[in-house]
Structure formats: structure tokens, C-alpha cells
Amino acid sequence: MIPIVDRARAESISPIWRMPFRPFFWGAALWSMIALLVWQLQLSGWQLPALRGGVVWHSHEMLFGFAAAVVVGFLGTAMQTWTGIPSPKGVQLMSLVGLWLLARLGYLFSSVPLWIPVCTEVVFFLLAAFLLGARVLRTRQWRNLFVLPAMLAFAGLSACHWLLPGAQSRVALLALLLVTAIILVIGGRVIPFFTARRFQVRPRAQLPFAEWGTHIAAILLLLCVAVGLPREIWAALALILGVLQLVRVLRWHPTRIWAEPMVWSLHLSYWLVVLGCFLAALAWSGIAPSWHSPALHAFAVGGIGGLILSMASRVSLGHTGRVLKAPRLMPLAFAALACSALVRVFWASAPTGFLVAIVTWIVGYALFLLYYTPVLFRPRCDGHPG
Numbered sequence: 001m002i003p004i005v006d007r008a009r010a011e012s013i014s015p016i017w018r019m020p021f022r023p024f025f026w027g028a029a030l031w032s033m034i035a036l037l038v039w040q041l042q043l044s045g046w047q048l049p050a051l052r053g054g055v056v057w058h059s060h061e062m063l064f065g066f067a068a069a070v071v072v073g074f075l076g077t078a079m080q081t082w083t084g085i086p087s088p089k090g091v092q093l094m095s096l097v098g099l100w101l102l103a104r105l106g107y108l109f110s111s112v113p114l115w116i117p118v119c120t121e122v123v124f125f126l127l128a129a130f131l132l133g134a135r136v137l138r139t140r141q142w143r144n145l146f147v148l149p150a151m152l153a154f155a156g157l158s159a160c161h162w163l164l165p166g167a168q169s170r171v172a173l174l175a176l177l178l179v180t181a182i183i184l185v186i187g188g189r190v191i192p193f194f195t196a197r198r199f200q201v202r203p204r205a206q207l208p209f210a211e212w213g214t215h216i217a218a219i220l221l222l223l224c225v226a227v228g229l230p231r232e233i234w235a236a237l238a239l240i241l242g243v244l245q246l247v248r249v250l251r252w253h254p255t256r257i258w259a260e261p262m263v264w265s266l267h268l269s270y271w272l273v274v275l276g277c278f279l280a281a282l283a284w285s286g287i288a289p290s291w292h293s294p295a296l297h298a299f300a301v302g303g304i305g306g307l308i309l310s311m312a313s314r315v316s317l318g319h320t321g322r323v324l325k326a327p328r329l330m331p332l333a334f335a336a337l338a339c340s341a342l343v344r345v346f347w348a349s350a351p352t353g354f355l356v357a358i359v360t361w362i363v364g365y366a367l368f369l370l371y372y373t374p375v376l377f378r379p380r381c382d383g384h385p386g
Contacts, residue, residue: 013090015379019080019386020087021319022376023097024073025312028066029365031104032305035061036358038108043354052110056161056168062300063175064121064158065104070308071154071182072096072128075147077319079132083139088131096131099124118159125155146185153178173296174225180273180299181218183307184245187273188214191266192252194314198263204251210244217241235285242277249274261326265310265334272302272341279345294345301357302341309337309364316372321382333367336360 016022038051039058076096080087088096099120106117129151136144157178161171188211196203221237249270257264276298283292313333317324326334340360347353380386 016377017093018089018379019319020073020076020089020093020096021312021315022073023093024069024076024100025316026369026373026376027097027101028069028073028308029312029368031069032062032066033362033365035065036361040355040358043351050110051108056172057107059172060107060158060161061104063172063179064154064161065100065107067179067300067304067308068125068154068158068175069100070312071150071179072100072125072132074186074311074315075132076128077315079135079144079147082144083135083141085135085139092131096124096127099127114162118162121158122155125151125158129155146182150178150182170225170228174222176296176299176304177218177222177225179304180276181222183270183273183303184214184218184241187266187270187307188248190311191270194266195253195257195263198260199253199256201253201256204253207247207251210247213244214241214248217244231284232286235281235283238277238284239281242274242281245270245274245277261331261334262310262314262324265313265331265337266307268334268338269303269306269310272298272306272338275345276303294348297344297348298341301344301361302338305361305364306334306337306341309368310334313368313372316375319380319386320375320378321380321384322375327371329367330371333364336364336367340364 016026035058038048038053041048042053076087076093079085103117103121103124106112106120129148132151133145133148135141136147154175157171157175161168161175164171188206192203195201217237217240221234221241224233224237249267252267254267257267276295279288279291279295279298282288283290283295313326313330314324337360340357343353343360344357348357
């Protein structure tokens, strides 16, 4: 749908506040680096009494502070294309980003009472649910109605992660699986489309059993984890998801991708989601329980971190009117994220492994900020608003 935009009003807004992807991609990338630096200092034995820190803080900030913020930025931007209604901008967008930032600072400093960032973050997700959900409901875009329960789920999970000490691991797992499920939905739409368009090939028709099976299995896995059903059931669903994703990715012309970094980075990250599914099946079935943490980090670092970097790079160029060509060192950034995931999965039992995984993540997102800060803070190069 073509959005109706008041051009003069849009151009009166500073470029960074014209579309949700701009501040959220930039802020989330920077925050992920800061959060990982704090985490590495703590792992190295540094005493940081002024900072909250700890494993709960680390998982919370990477899931809710980083990944969920990018989800809000991406969906908020896509909503304009999907519904024809302009995305949140100006004061609405400033309010969203302000709530997100206040929550990050509140969680970071131990002197801030915990209830303040918890409440702030819940309001952030509820505001996102209202702004995005209202657009879907107004245009009856039922295919995209998932954004409303997703935002509401983020709101509930973000509060429970801090307020239910006995359930923190399960809540973090639910948040991770929720972001992964969103990736399966969005990735299944855009990766085959981008691949076919870039290489001028006809996209293969979707297989209904693979598409519907993916959505159903992902929802069932979330429900089974939420209600605490036996892990063997989780394992069976993870195995089904892994097989279905193999069917999907093998139909997305995987042999053609290596000439285009903007495409192979998407595929490579999605393959790491597939790896996570199979590792999770092994861990949860009891065959290889030690693979539980590596499986989660295959999802988190490889799937979520890698796909966010690749999609943010592409979306930032496309929505600012630029040519969809990766900047000179961005292939190195994509490779660094893949390296970070593989190191975290297969080598992180050694202290050096943690350090290498964090350093390679920071390299990837530092290169993103180097190239894309001017892109995100400047007007579109084609003169259009947005």
C-alpha cells in the first residue's frame, strides 16, 4: 500500500525521528556493544558495584534491550508499507525511544529501584502494541495481526524476567523463542523474495505444510515451554522446526547466494537458526543436555544477532533511497557475527572463547555504526520523506 504523507510536515522533523528503524537500529546496535563490554568486564573479575550486571541483566538486555527494540523498529517501519498508514514519527517515536532508553539506564545502575525500569519498559511495549496494533486493526491486515500479541507478550515477559526470580530462566527462554518465532515469520517472507529479486530468478512456490507447520510448531513450542510440559515434547517440536526450516532454506536458491553479501548474510544467519533447532532437540531430549546453552546462543547470536545486522543494513539503505550495495567492509561485519555465533556455540567453554565471541560481535556492530550512522541521521538521498 502507498502511504499518504504530508511532505512538508515530514521534512520539518529531524531525519533521525522520521522512521522507527532510524533510532532503534542505531541505538540497539550501540547498546548491544555497551552491554557486552560490561558483561565481559564482569566475566573478567572486575568489580562494578555501581552497575546492576549479572547473568540476568546480561540476558535481559540482549533480549529486551537489543533484540526486542530492533523488532519494534523493524515492525514500526514495515507497518507503513503493510497498512498504508504512516509509521510512528516525531513525538510518538521520541516517546517510544525515550521509554526504551530510560529502561536501559534504569536497569544498568544498581542505585535505581528495580520497579522504575520494569514499569518503564512495560509502558514502552504497551505503547508499541497500541501504535502498531491500531494500524493493523484499522486496515484489517489480519495477516500482520501477530504484532499485537507479540508486543503484549514482550511487555509481560520483560516484567516477569525480573519479578519472578524462580522463573527467570524459563522467561528468558520464552523471550528468546518469541524473537526467534518472529524471525521465522519475517525471514520466511523476505529472504526468498530478496534472493529471487537479486539474482533474477523465479521464487519457488511456498509449500503450505512447511509454512503453516513452521508457524504452528513455533506457537506450540512457546506454549509448551510456558506451561512447563516435559522437555521431551520441547525436543520433538524443536526437531520438527529444524526439519521444516531445512525444507524452506533448500528452496531459497542457496547455491546462488555467495556473490551478494546482502543475501548470503541473511541465509547464513538463518542456517544458524536451523542449527539451533537441532542442538535444542539434542539437549532437551536428554541425548546431549550440555548442548542447551550452545543451542540458545545459536538462536541468539547467530540467528537473531546475525539476521538483525543483515536486515538492518539492508533496510537502512532501502528506506533512505540508497543503492542496495553493502559498504566495503560490511561483508567482514557479517562474517564477524557468524564467527561470534560459531565461537559461542563451539568454543565458549573456554574463557578465551567468551572473549572472542564478544570481540567479534563488537567488530560487526562497530562496522555497522561506522557506515550507517551518517545514513540514519541524514535525510533520504532521493529527496523523499522518510
